[in-house]
Amino acid sequence: MEDKIIQIRGVYKSFKHVHALNGIDLDVARGEVLLIFGPSGGGKSTLLRCINRLETVDRGQIIVDGVDVTDPHVNIDKLREEVGMVFQLFNLFPHLTALQNITLAQEKVRKRPREEAAEIAMQLLHRVGLPDKANAYPDQLSGGQKQRVAIARALAMNPAIMLFDEPTSALDPEMIKEVLDVMLDLAREGMTMVVVSHEMGFARAAADRMVFLEGGRLIEEGPPEQIFTEPKEERTKRFLSHIL
C-alpha cells in the first residue's frame, strides 16, 4: 500500500453561517504533488489551513505524518516544524533581513547554532536564486523575490510537507515564473506538496493529481491529463473553460 502522509477523513468546517468544508475525504501520498483548484470561497485555503491547524475543524479527522492534527492534546508546534507553509501575501517578517527571516525559526525552534542556521540560509538563498539579497529587508524586495525568500524560510525547517496557499496570485505576471520555477524544482526533488493555485501550467508540468473543490465539496479528482482532456463533471469542464 502507498504511504499516505496526509489523511483527511470526513472534515467539516463552518465560519459563522458559511459552510466552508462539507465532508472532505482526501489522501496525499508521500512525495506526491497535489494541486487544489476551484472557485474562490470553495474552501481550498480553508482545507489547506486545516492541515497544519491554522484553522480547527468542526468534525472529522486529519492525520499528518502519523499525527492526529484534530486531537486538541497533540503538540501542534512539533508537527508544524514538519509542515512548511507559503502564503499568498508572503508574510515575511518586515523587521528582519532575508537571511534573518530564514534563520529565526531555525535558531528558536530547531535550536541550531547561529552559524549553522546562517549557512543553511545562505544555501537556500542560492537555491532560490537570491544569494545577493541576504541582507536586504523585505520592503527592498520585489513580490517574486519575497515569495522566494518565504519558500526558503519554510524549507529551512526541513519539512516533510510543503503547503502553498495561492503562492503566485499576489504577484505581477512577470514574477510568477521565478516562483513557479522554484516550486518545480522542489517537485522534481520529490517534496510532498499541496498547492492551492490556478496555475494550470504548473499543474501540467508538476502535479501528480488535481482536485476540484467547490462549495466545500470535492467535486472531482484525477491526474492532470484526465482533468484537462476529459473531466468527468460538467462543472469542472465549465470552470476550466474559464481559466484556460
Add this chain to the structure above:
Amino acid sequence: MPEPGLPSTKRKEPGIVPGTTKLKDLPWWALFLLLLGVALVYAILTKPTYQTAFLFIVPGLQVTISVSVIAFAISLVIGLIFGLGRISNNPIIYNIATFYVEVVRGIPMIVIIIYVAYVLVPLVVDGINNLGQSLIGIPLLASLGRAFISLHITNISPMARAVIGLAFGYGAYEAEIFRAGIQSIERGQMEAARSLGMTYVQAMRYVILPQAIRIILPPLGNDFIAMIKDSSLISVLAVRDLTQLGKLHRSQTFRTFEPWNTVTYLYLSMTLLGSLGVKWLERKFKTGGR
C-alpha cells in the same frame, strides 16, 4: 502652531515683501517661551525672593523625575501583561484584563492615587498580616509568618504609595496602547511564525512585539510626558515633589508669584524637552526605520 525645525508645508508666495514669509515661519512661540525662561533666570539671579523660592523648590525636581520614571517603568510592565490579556482567547484572562482597564480608565487619576494609597495598599497589608497569622503555625514558615505580621502600613512610605498609584493608574492606558500596537500587526505575521513551529510566546517575542514596539513608541513617549504632569497629583499624599514644595513655599512665605512661576517653568522645561524627544522618535520610525 508652526513646529520648530520642520519646513512649512505652505507654498511660499512669490515675494510681495521679500523676507516676510521667512519671519512668519519662525517658531515665535518657542522664542517667547525662551525669553520668559531668561527672565526667570534673571529674576532668580537678582531677586532674593525668587532665589529662596527656587532653592526651596528645585529639590522637588528629583522627586518628580524619579517618581515618574519608576512609576512609568512599572506601568509599562503592567501594560504589556494586561495588553496581552486584552487580546487573550482565554475568557477568564480577557475579562480580568478588561475589568482592570475599564475600571481604572473610568476613574480620575487623583482619585486612583488616593484610593490606592488609602484603600488598596492598606488592604494588601492587611492581607499579608492575615497570611502571616496562618503561616506562623507552620514550623518551617514561622519566621516568614512573623515577618508578614510585623509589616505595618507605616512601613510603606507615601512616596512608594504614590509610585504604586501612578503605575496602577497608567498601566491601564499603557495596556490599551500595547493592545492596539499588537493588533495593528497583520494576522499573517502570527500565522507565518506559528506555521514555522514557533510557540505563541516565541512568535510574540521575536515577531509581533518587535514590530509593535516601533509603532507604539511615540504614544508611549506621550504618556510619559503626561505622567510627568500627572505626577503633580501625588502632592495630595504630601510627597515633596515640585508641586508640593510650591504649595509649602507659598504657605510659608505667603508669596504666590515666585513659587508658582518657578514650578510652572520647571514642568514646562521637562514636558517640552520630552515632546521634542517624541518628535524625534516619530521621525526616526516613520519611514520604516529599523
